[in-house]
Amino acid sequence: MTVVGRAADRSAEHGPASQQDMRRQNLAVVLGAVATHSPLSRADVAGRVGLTRAAVSSLVDELIGRGAVTEAAATASGRVGRPGRALTLRDEGPAGLGLEIGVTHLGACVVDLRGEPRVWRRVERANAGRPAGQVLAEAAALAAETEAEAAALGLRVEGRLLAVPGVVPNQPGGLVERAPNLGWCGVRLADHWPDPDTVPEPENEANLGALAEYWNAGRPEETFVHVSAGSGIGAALVIDGRLFRGARGFAGELGHLPVHPDGPECACGARGCLEQYAGEAAVRREAGLAGGPTGTGPGDPVALLAERAAAGHVPTLRALDRAGRALGLALTSAVDLVDPDSLVLGGAYAELAEWLVPPVRAELAARVTVRPWAPEALRPSALGRRGPLLGAALTTVRRIRADPTLLPAG
Amino acid sequence: MTVVGRAADRSAEHGPASQQDMRRQNLAVVLGAVATHSPLSRADVAGRVGLTRAAVSSLVDELIGRGAVTEAAATASGRVGRPGRALTLRDEGPAGLGLEIGVTHLGACVVDLRGEPRVWRRVERANAGRPAGQVLAEAAALAAETEAEAAALGLRVEGRLLAVPGVVPNQPGGLVERAPNLGWCGVRLADHWPDPDTVPEPENEANLGALAEYWNAGRPEETFVHVSAGSGIGAALVIDGRLFRGARGFAGELGHLPVHPDGPECACGARGCLEQYAGEAAVRREAGLAGGPTGTGPGDPVALLAERAAAGHVPTLRALDRAGRALGLALTSAVDLVDPDSLVLGGAYAELAEWLVPPVRAELAARVTVRPWAPEALRPSALGRRGPLLGAALTTVRRIRADPTLLPAG
Numbered sequence: 001m002t003v004v005g006r007a008a009d010r011s012a013e014h015g016p017a018s019q020q021d022m023r024r025q026n027l028a029v030v031l032g033a034v035a036t037h038s039p040l041s042r043a044d045v046a047g048r049v050g051l052t053r054a055a056v057s058s059l060v061d062e063l064i065g066r067g068a069v070t071e072a073a074a075t076a077s078g079r080v081g082r083p084g085r086a087l088t089l090r091d092e093g094p095a096g097l098g099l100e101i102g103v104t105h106l107g108a109c110v111v112d113l114r115g116e117p118r119v120w121r122r123v124e125r126a127n128a129g130r131p132a133g134q135v136l137a138e139a140a141a142l143a144a145e146t147e148a149e150a151a152a153l154g155l156r157v158e159g160r161l162l163a164v165p166g167v168v169p170n171q172p173g174g175l176v177e178r179a180p181n182l183g184w185c186g187v188r189l190a191d192h193w194p195d196p197d198t199v200p201e202p203e204n205e206a207n208l209g210a211l212a213e214y215w216n217a218g219r220p221e222e223t224f225v226h227v228s229a230g231s232g233i234g235a236a237l238v239i240d241g242r243l244f245r246g247a248r249g250f251a252g253e254l255g256h257l258p259v260h261p262d263g264p265e266c267a268c269g270a271r272g273c274l275e276q277y278a279g280e281a282a283v284r285r286e287a288g289l290a291g292g293p294t295g296t297g298p299g300d301p302v303a304l305l306a307e308r309a310a311a312g313h314v315p316t317l318r319a320l321d322r323a324g325r326a327l328g329l330a331l332t333s334a335v336d337l338v339d340p341d342s343l344v345l346g347g348a349y350a351e352l353a354e355w356l357v358p359p360v361r362a363e364l365a366a367r368v369t370v371r372p373w374a375p376e377a378l379r380p381s382a383l384g385r386r387g388p389l390l391g392a393a394l395t396t397v398r399r400i401r402a403d404p405t406l407l408p409a410g
Numbered sequence: 411m412t413v414v415g416r417a418a419d420r421s422a423e424h425g426p427a428s429q430q431d432m433r434r435q436n437l438a439v440v441l442g443a444v445a446t447h448s449p450l451s452r453a454d455v456a457g458r459v460g461l462t463r464a465a466v467s468s469l470v471d472e473l474i475g476r477g478a479v480t481e482a483a484a485t486a487s488g489r490v491g492r493p494g495r496a497l498t499l500r501d502e503g504p505a506g507l508g509l510e511i512g513v514t515h516l517g518a519c520v521v522d523l524r525g526e527p528r529v530w531r532r533v534e535r536a537n538a539g540r541p542a543g544q545v546l547a548e549a550a551a552l553a554a555e556t557e558a559e560a561a562a563l564g565l566r567v568e569g570r571l572l573a574v575p576g577v578v579p580n581q582p583g584g585l586v587e588r589a590p591n592l593g594w595c596g597v598r599l600a601d602h603w604p605d606p607d608t609v610p611e612p613e614n615e616a617n618l619g620a621l622a623e624y625w626n627a628g629r630p631e632e633t634f635v636h637v638s639a640g641s642g643i644g645a646a647l648v649i650d651g652r653l654f655r656g657a658r659g660f661a662g663e664l665g666h667l668p669v670h671p672d673g674p675e676c677a678c679g680a681r682g683c684l685e686q687y688a689g690e691a692a693v694r695r696e697a698g699l700a701g702g703p704t705g706t707g708p709g710d711p712v713a714l715l716a717e718r719a720a721a722g723h724v725p726t727l728r729a730l731d732r733a734g735r736a737l738g739l740a741l742t743s744a745v746d747l748v749d750p751d752s753l754v755l756g757g758a759y760a761e762l763a764e765w766l767v768p769p770v771r772a773e774l775a776a777r778v779t780v781r782p783w784a785p786e787a788l789r790p791s792a793l794g795r796r797g798p799l800l801g802a803a804l805t806t807v808r809r810i811r812a813d814p815t816l817l818p819a820g
């Protein structure tokens with residue numbers, strides 16, 4: 001059974017507060033102090049979080065009992081007084097499993113409680129249009145192998161998330177409502193997953209990419225819009241350090257913002273959507289790489305675009321400039337509406353940042369005029385296309401850090 | 411001194427929880443139950459909120475001591491057992507003052523703890539371009555008269571907010587960074603307000619209009635975008651029932667979304683901004699009402715547009731249709747990015763809803779295609795142009811309801 005599920009995200013802020021709520025919050029505060037500042041002694045923790053030494057000791061004992069924290073044997077220190085024993089997060093025990101189903105690959109990753117990736121696997125698979133059951137069975141097999149490898153390292157998976165290029169509604173239930181690039185519609189993971197004890201929770205890949213970016217490089221409580229391109233264009237809003245999924249889970253549908261209302265018709269039925277300018281298919285078509293005898297085989301289209309652009313291939317440069325300007329228009333709307341601290345280009349866009357950033361910044365400079373906006377507030381992500389898988393694995397670790405009582409008591 | 415200030419909005423969720431936090435939260439839960447379901451007896455409250463009878467009694471005693479709640483004398487009831495005495499919110503005592511500086515008027519309003527407006531004043535004033543100190547002195551005089559009238563009703567103002575048509579940054583300090591339609595730039599209220607004990611806290615009028623709409627007609631934890639037109643176009647995002655101000659307080663700058671990127675030049679320096687299609691000046695110009703010898707005098711331009719549209723005046727109908735279509739484009743971007751439950755047309759737009767709603771809905775229907783979107787999810791506000799002033803006054807009441815310890819102990 002997955003002990004760390006979506007319910008952990010909900011806060012009880014509208015009900016009365018109980019001693020249990022208080023203890024849960026204080027466990028999280030102590031675990032957070034150890035995560036951020038370790039090694040710390042119990043006394044150091046008490047000093048940092050503003051609780052008494054006795055309260056901290058009881059909380060630390062519980063965290064040790066639940067397997068989240070270890071305490072080193074006492075060591076002689078140069079300081080006067082009883083030497084503190086160092087508390088650190090465990091690198092064995094509780095862990096998070098991330099899975100990813102892409103249009104052309106499957107991925108799996110296990111991170112430990114410190115957030116370190118310990119197992120990482122990626123296999124090429126043509127997933128588009130195949131029966132969901134088949135794809136999910138292969139993902140489950142990869143997951144099982146990955147968990148076995150993690151177990152050999154002493155890690156125990158406490159939660160499982162699956163990144164999908166599709167819409168995952170807010171209500172729980174493991175439903176992928178629509179993943180057009182896979183050809184999925186209304187796929188409930190539990191209906192296809194071979195082992196009922198290891199069914200992962202699905203989440204939109206753009207959302208997970210944004211969270212990974214926040215956990216990797218975000219400032220505390222940063223508000224930003226993370227845009228990533230895979231086969232479609234996804235965006236996600238992180239508000240004060242939390243993912244904002246929208247009222248029904250559809251927030252960040254940047255690909256269909258009307259950037260030129262009378263522009264070319266889009267597959268969605270509307271006209272002039274961003275995807276018609278900055279989507280992978282549109283960029284490849286404009287660059288003269290789509291379907292033609294390019295002589296390079298299927299390969300990695302993003303790497304190919306980067307290679308051509310680096311070589312000065314004019315149609316590619318023109319296509320990327322056109323994409324960047326359209327992206328700049330859509331992001332002007334995002335800045336005007338959301339007022340983020342920053343904008344992040346992730347996924348494939350991060351790997352094409354050299355050519356996309358200048359036109360995006362130029363549009364923002366020309367159009368965001370009624371408020372201050374610094375060009376550097378737009379940055380490429382360092383994670384590139386690894387973001388969603390990392391975000392899927394880290395989500396479990398973050399949930400445990402926010403509520404350590406999710407871990408079985410020792 | 412204003413006891414109910416902005417700091418009350420911050421939650422202590424990142425620090426350790428204390429007994430005090432718990433008591434504060436439980437006071438709010440009990441006050442909330444009384445506010446929503448009164449009359450209730452102490453036993454009724456205990457049943458509703460899931461705390462013991464003894465805990466509730468102690469909390470109720472504190473709420474009575476702080477002047478938030480009254481308890482009626484015991485009355486004989488038909489039921490068996492000790493009759494419960496009815497708890498209700500007080501209609502005397504703690505109250506909120508709202509103030510408003512518009513381009514052509516000043517407003518003031520006092521609401522009691524139940525949220526009922528008890529004093530309401532509005533005076534016409536040509537405020538544009540006048541020295542801020544002069545306008546603020548007049549607003550302070552109006553505020554003092556209004557507070558005196560409220561005091562005669564037994565009400566004591568616990569917090570003061572001022573709605574302004576301008577940008578109010580997130581950091582506290584009472585600064586209006588920019589209010590272009592008033593001609594204000596960097597105005598700090600405390601520098602001009604005659605009585606240092608009654609300086610109000612400024613807030614953007616669109617934000618306050620959105621909050622008033624939420625408190626008046628919102629569903630619990632609703633997420634919506636509230637658009638209102640005064641002299642400019644303002645929007646505000648309410649996310650899960652809370653105002654989202656953006657990273658720096660600039661969220662909801664809908665007026666400068668690029669709806670037609672190559673469209674007419676805007677005063678902001680960009681091209682094709684929404685304001686060039688749906689702003690008051692643009693609509694009046696398209697309708698042939700701007701500056702020309704209309705024979706109607708200055709009057710109320712919104713009422714005039716409604717009157718002409720109702721009479722079938724073709725240029726007015728055409729101008730409103732053009733405005734509605736541009737608004738529909740901008741709101742498509744808002745729906746795609748934010749995924750709100752609903753969109754609300756407020757302020758002057760509410761009073762022109764008959765003509766604006768059809769073209770806005772038509773654009774949304776044509777362009778929001780990759781997710782479900784019902785036409786009724788766009789609604790006009792019932793508050794119209796009264797929203798911001800009401801929101802300013804209600805903010806204090808809502809802060810007290812969220813943290814009753816803001817009230818002086820009895």
